[in-house]
Amino acid sequence: MTTSPAAPALDTAFFTAWITRAAAAIEADRVRLTELDAAIGDGDHGTNLDRGFAGVMRVLDTTSPRTPATVLSLTGTTLISKVGGASGPLYGTAFRRAGSALGDTPETDLPGLAAALDAALAAIRKLGAARDGDKTMVDALAPAVAALNDAASKATPLLDALSAMVDAARAGAEATIPMQASKGRASYLGPRSIGHEDPGAASTVVILTALLDAAIAAASDGHSAASGGPTDGREEPSGD
Incomplete structure (x- = not known):
């Protein structure tokens, strides 16, 4: 696991x-996400998300x-307005609920972040x-x-x-490969949906990996968190 002597704010x-x-x-992984969706869906997941995040x-x-909440609220509202299909409302509502969970605080901590992502998950489940x-x-x-909740309960270091x-x-995204879809357009395929990774699960990994990457960059160099592309989530970026 990645460790750091000083957790970022x-x-x-x-x-x-x-x-x-x-x-x-998302931009870098747009083609793969779209190909995953082409196998069992509309074939536009990567393209739609890329357009949405470009708008963000x-x-x-x-x-x-x-505040952090404002960042997430703006992200969610923009995704809802820019991304078609199911992913726009789902991701948009998730980010907005995560922002609401953070409240008006200028800074949060690991338990607060876990609670925000918990709220995002609840929103997606409901919607x-x-x-x-x-x-x-x-x-x-x-x-x-x-x-993340388990780590927060044990006061695990942030990274x-x-x-x-x-x-x-x-692991969860990979576990969708042998599943038969029960929701969305993929469910229309019945057994033919088996053998394909769910594109929404795949894009979730991309977005959460970006969260880890931002934390690694912030811990190693306070100026590098907002610059550069994604890393593999295990190595520190070289910085600016």
């Missing part, structure tokens, strides 16, 4: 860095969010009526949130906690 700059890295990571970056570049095993983004997000979160998300 989970403030507005950090959350902006997370979303900035998520946007870059335009909003963040022209505003000055006061999508999805349960574990339905072959949706829930299958990646639910184990990730569980791992170790986020690393465990990403590991759990990756």
Whole structure:
């Protein structure tokens, strides 16, 4: 696991860095996400998310969010307005609920972050009526949130906690491959949906890995968190 002598501050700059890295990571992984969706869905998941996060970056570049909650709220609202299909409302509502959970605080901590992602998961479950095993983004997000909550309850160092979160998300996404879809367009395929990774679970991993990457960058160099592309989540970036 990744460790750091000093955990970064989970403030507005950090959350902006997370979303900035998520946007870059989605853009870099757009083709793979779209190909995953082409196998069992509409074939536009990566393209839609890339367009949505590009819109988010335009909003963040022209505003000055006061709090972490504002960053997440702007992200969610923009995704809802820019991303078609189910992923826009699902991700958009998730980010907005996460922001609401943070409240008006200028900075949060690991338990606060875990509570925010817990709220995001609850929003997705409610809006999508999805349960574990339905072959949706829930299958990646639910184990990730569980791992983060467990780490928070044990006062695990932040970077170790986020690393465990990403590991759990990756394992959850991979576990969707042998599942038969029960929700969304993929469910229309019945048994033919078996053997394919769910694109929503895959994009969830991308977004959560960007969160870990932002924390690694912030811990190693306070100026590098908001710059550069995604890393593999295990190595420190070289910095500016």
